[in-house]
Amino acid sequence: MVVAQAGPDRGFRELAKEQLPRLLSLARRLVGDDAEDAVQDCLLKAFQRFDQLQDGAAAPSWLTSILVNCCRDRGRAGARRPVEIDVESIEDFSLYRRIAHEDPFPYSDSLHLDFLAEFGPEDVRAVLMRLPELYRLPLVVVYMDGFLVRELAEMLGVPLGTVLARLHRGRKLFEKQMWEYAEETGLLRGVPR
Amino acid sequence: MISCAKAVQQLWEYLDGTSTQADRVLIEEHLKRCRRCCGELEFAHELRAFLVDAAHEDLPEDVLRRLNRTVEELDP
Numbered sequence: 001m002v003v004a005q006a007g008p009d010r011g012f013r014e015l016a017k018e019q020l021p022r023l024l025s026l027a028r029r030l031v032g033d034d035a036e037d038a039v040q041d042c043l044l045k046a047f048q049r050f051d052q053l054q055d056g057a058a059a060p061s062w063l064t065s066i067l068v069n070c071c072r073d074r075g076r077a078g079a080r081r082p083v084e085i086d087v088e089s090i091e092d093f094s095l096y097r098r099i100a101h102e103d104p105f106p107y108s109d110s111l112h113l114d115f116l117a118e119f120g121p122e123d124v125r126a127v128l129m130r131l132p133e134l135y136r137l138p139l140v141v142v143y144m145d146g147f148l149v150r151e152l153a154e155m156l157g158v159p160l161g162t163v164l165a166r167l168h169r170g171r172k173l174f175e176k177q178m179w180e181y182a183e184e185t186g187l188l189r190g191v192p193r
Numbered sequence: 194m195i196s197c198a199k200a201v202q203q204l205w206e207y208l209d210g211t212s213t214q215a216d217r218v219l220i221e222e223h224l225k226r227c228r229r230c231c232g233e234l235e236f237a238h239e240l241r242a243f244l245v246d247a248a249h250e251d252l253p254e255d256v257l258r259r260l261n262r263t264v265e266e267l268d269p
């Protein structure tokens with residue numbers, strides 16, 4: 001499979017600089033305040049292993065998987081415990097119905113959009129940090145960074161079904177934590193009820 | 194027809210295109226007849242778009258500058 005001389009068509013420096021903003025965004029969502037250190041670790045590792053990158057087109061996912069591992073190491077070292085979450089009990093949670101305060105409907109159509117509009121990027125990051133890393137990771141990599149579930153499974157070296165299950169739970173947890181965050185921080189005040 | 198609970202549980206997979214062909218048919222069948230789940234689907238769609246949008250945030254310039262310098266030091 002390894003083809004001699006088939007290396008990336010660009011140098012490390014050019015590639016790294018191009019990918020830096022994306023890597024930093026990703027790290028900020030994965031490890032919060034440790035993001036700069038995680039990206040530093042990632043750059044160093046990527047530079048050391050740059051000759052292993054066979055195909056320039058694979059560079060984004062190659063860098064992402066290195067960064068994900070660096071973030072995991074940072075996350076473990078930092079050991080900031082996320083909010084205690086009961087993963088089993090969330091299956092029936094519906095942010096949609098919670099916002100409407102009515103189950104079943106009807107209700108105003110714009111209420112949900114109003115709710116979402118209250119959340120800025122910083123709030124989203126804060127909510128993400130409340131999730132256990134296991135569930136935060138697929139949300140960030142798939143929805144916010146645009147990788148396919150299949151690609152993430154390859155990066156992590158786990159079966160597709162495992163990533164799908166984590167993504168499913170991650171979404172539920174995210175919805176629930178969004179609601180709780182909104183309640184705790186008073187974000188709901190702006191939403192007409 | 195599958196239950197609302199089952200349909201709702203699979204909405205995101207449906208949106209993501211990761212549900213099986215058989216599940217897609219069942220969900221579409223359900224959505225044709227259930228107003229309640231159409232609302233849930235729309236919201237899932239909005240929330241998904243919201244996450245994608247939230248990904249575009251301003252990054253701290255000073256951090257970017259320091260990281261750029263790291264790259265240059267590694268590969269001068």
Ligand SMILES: [Zn+2]
Pocket residue numbers: 196197198200223227228229230231
């Ligand atoms: Zn229904």
